[in-house]
Amino acid sequence: MNFLFAWRYFKAKKSTNAINVIAWVSIIAIMGITFAFIVVLSVFNGFEGLVKSLYSSFYPDLRIAAKSGKTIVLTPQQLQKLTAIKGVKAYSLIAEEKTLLINGDIQVPVTLKGVDTSYESVVGVAQKLIRGNFQTGNTEEPALVLGNGVENAVGIESDKYIYPLTVYAFKRGQNIEMADYSQSLAAANINTSGTFLIQQDIDNKYAITNLGFMKMMMGLGSNEYSSCELALHTGFDAEDVQREIQQQLGANYQVETKYEQNQSLYSVMNLEKWAIYGILTLMLIVAAFTMIGSLTMLVLEKQKDIQVLKSMGANNKMVQKIFLSEGLLLAGIGSVTGALLAILFCWAQVKYKLIAIQGGTFLIDYYPVQLVAKDFLLVLLTVSIVAFLASWFPSRRAALQPIELRS
Known part of the structure; x- marks a missing residue:
């Protein structure tokens, strides 16, 4: 029910065109960050796997x-x-x-x-x-x-x-x-x-x-x-x-x-990966501000709908869930699209070697990529948490709208 309301609000025509524009900007921002998240982590995994394989040639089990x-x-x-x-x-x-x-x-x-x-x-x-x-x-x-x-x-x-x-x-x-x-x-x-x-x-x-x-x-x-x-x-x-x-x-x-x-080597690689994750998470948090703006304007747009829902018996919790669902819907569209584009890009990089390593002094001449399932889960979980937190404040504001009965 909550996502049904959220989907209708997403598709419905708004009185102010800027609300739709900001909503799509937030989707595109999350899509771009998700794409970057998965591609960068996959490239890192590729280099990590290459280095480990090289060291495995010299160091025993x-x-x-x-x-x-x-x-x-x-x-x-x-x-x-x-x-x-x-x-x-x-x-x-x-x-x-x-x-x-x-x-x-x-x-x-x-x-x-x-x-x-x-x-x-x-x-x-x-x-x-x-x-x-x-x-x-x-x-x-x-x-x-x-x-x-x-x-x-x-x-x-x-x-x-x-x-x-x-x-x-x-x-x-x-x-x-x-x-x-x-x-x-x-x-x-x-x-x-x-x-x-x-x-x-x-x-x-x-x-x-x-x-x-x-x-x-x-x-x-x-x-x-x-x-x-x-x-x-x-x-x-x-x-x-x-x-x-x-x-x-x-x-x-x-x-x-x-x-x-090789404890120092593996520790440094692990630290680098978490540093990359932290930087991309900060970028995701910045992108989430567009979602906060979009939902805040949507709450202002739907004040009459909120009044009607409350007069029909909807409590604050239900209203809040509707706008939380709206935020998660925007994040879901952006993150799933970004993940699919990342998979397509990584496949193309492996098959066609789209981006080459300049200089010709490395063991390979293109950036290696390796898709790892737990990276997808980590990225989608991170996006979900940031989207939930970004949606909390506008949805809370919607839930606290007072009922005004007019004759």
Whole structure:
């Protein structure tokens, strides 16, 4: 009944044309904000998904490291128990240290990561090569897979450079000799085999070699490692597996999920999304003032109707609901139209790449979009709340109109 009155008031001809104009302005404003809401959040989701997929190529589902210190001890018996845990697909043992990579007069600080033969089963670095092969060699003849930024800094092309680079690492457990610091360093020559391109922070920092060579450079024991990276079977919850591994290994080990390994990154992305939501909500609140103006003028227009309704027995609550319904109707028309236009635009962006990313330096050449159902629910809920609050005051004014009986 309330929406029936609201619909009739919306369609009915007004004595002042400005009431219709303002009503349509409020609808168009809400439509535009809803469209912007969904499109901007979808583009953000697209970039977020892209960044997460890139980081997923380098960071594992779970990572076991030391609670304190730089190394952990994992015996064959412990590793066997790890593989028996439900959900664990594969693991890779890691030895990692900050080193200095030298090519002639060029010196580049690099985090050198030694990996075993199972590494390709745990993460997808091997699928991100842009040059050469994913070959890490062995302890006697090590090979190096460079991040793209490291390769540029060293000034070579990994698959064409025939001369070995020199790598320096501090010897474990030795103090730095200021008189002759070379006595505190382990040095070796190493050839390059390939280059990976994942994400700038990773590409500028890491190079990958084999586990045996890296353990020799670091002076690690037979069962001593920097970390252990694990891949999980699809469908298993990482936090459930994390708790089981933590219980099995004890308090001296730290088991981290993919989120915890990059907590600052995910926190910043989440904060940015809520900041965007807050800005768009403020724009929606500003747009809602046109609705307040439209409903206020409608209340003035329908004073006689209100008198008639009250004389027929309508109470204040019913009158208020009618004008609240009018506000929600305006918001509903605007938000649904905006949502449908946003879906159409996002589909066109994915299919036809309407808006390109300028510069040509990014991994993709167009803005990615990803529609998420909960974003639609969030936007429609936000619009409904703002429309309800914007409609409250004019509808309350309508409800409090006194009954004036005239003879």
